[in-house]
Amino acid sequence: MANAYDHYPFPILIGDIGGTNARFSLLADAYAEPKEFPIVQTAKFATIDEAIQRVVLDKTSMHPRSTILAVAGPINGDEIPLTNCPWVVRPRALIDNLGFEDVVVINDFEAQALAVASLGNENQIQIGRGSVLPGHSKVVLGPGTGLGVAGLVHALNAWIPVPGEGGHVDLGPRSVRDEKIFPHIEQIDGRVSAEQILCGRGMVNLYRAICAADGVAPAFSDPADVSNNGLSAENAQAAETLSLFATYLGRVAGDMACVFMARGGVYLAGGIPQKILPALQRPEFRAAFEDKAPHSALMATIPTFVVTHPLAALAGLSTYARTPSQFGVATEGRRWRK
Known part of the structure; x- marks a missing residue:
């Protein structure tokens, strides 16, 4: 876990690396607004190293000392392949070839979970009833290229993101039409x-x-x-x-709310929810979400939101980079230093 004294050296390069697009921003210090760079398609660059060099380092005189990357893929060892992209993140190569002193790599939906810890009302739209209970668990679901799921638990005065593979739970028929x-x-x-x-x-x-x-x-x-x-x-x-x-998204969102007892809210991120917002605002989503007998009355109190921030993952990573002590992000096996 990151400790209060365990800050990352500024400037910090923030990266949200998906299967299709890569998004970068640069944080000069703990008080500066992030400097954003154009969103780029991963297919246009042979490696992440090339993308960082051409998109960021060649475009600024401020050289980052650290980088915190959120990637769509499993993190296990010194070579981190992306699930839907041929890039392989090699933290040691980033240190040796691009001059970083400190490299952290986390799961992409951990970054989404970090984002909802600090999103304001202007960056989310509530669907249906319910109220956020401060300090209670939250859940993020992201229908996009795939279906990402992460929890966010508050303990020991810190928000602790809980990544997983919740998008791969079973989904089966319930109604005659489903059959x-x-x-x-x-x-x-x-x-x-x-x-x-x-x-x-x-x-x-x-x-x-x-x-x-x-x-x-x-x-x-x-x-x-x-x-x-x-x-x-x-x-x-x-x-x-x-x-x-x-309807089916409401069912799965309700299941995840039950798993985490997410009385801090359930948040729909990813590329699809914003695009189909009118459909989600119709009765079907919320009715399916609350239809969890014998706990339907409890589910009615849990709020659901669509995240509207255009760069939510980058915002979450930036908040973490500024104040890592406020988050229980496990860095063992996911942090490399010069």
Whole structure:
């Protein structure tokens, strides 16, 4: 864990590295506003080292001494491959070749969890009823390229992010309509996980399954086309896709709220929730979230939010970089020093 005396040397390079895009900002000191750099596609650079050099180091005279990176991939050893990108993060190479003194690498949804610890009302939209209880656990779900999940627990005067693989829990049918649709959902080794439905490709999977159940040919193969036609209700199957997507997301969000007793709120991050906000504001999401008998009355008190901050992960990492003692981020095996 980071201790009160264990601060990172400024300037600090902050990086949010996903499968498709990389986002960077530079923090001059604990009081400065982050200097943001253009969002770049990972496919345009052979390595993360090249991206940092060309996007950041070549564009500023302020050379960072530390870097804190959030990556979409498992962190195990001195070579960290990204799940949906050919980049491999090699902290020792960053120290040797780019001049860093201190390198920390954490999970991308830990960064999202760090963000919700300090988000203001201007960066979130509440869906439905319920009130945040200060100091109580929170949960972040991120339907985007995949489905990320992380918890945030308050203990020992610090916020402790809890990463995991909650996006891979089972998701099954409950209603008569579900029973007609789920046989057409693509399975992985005999099961349907939440991520098979609650992400970009999952939305297309769900749409195709609805079309198959209705005996019609799919008209769309891109998530944006499904969501746009669903929001406009110009296509009946796309409209039902959004309705059921909201329902299933509500079920999983409610499950995670139960796991963490998240009376500090459940937060929907990732790329999809903002884009389908009108669908999430309809009754289906919140009704499914609260439908957890025998605890429906308790679930009604837990608030749900859509995160609207455009760079939430970077904001969370910046807050952590300024005041690491306020967060219980485990750095063992994830921190390298010169």
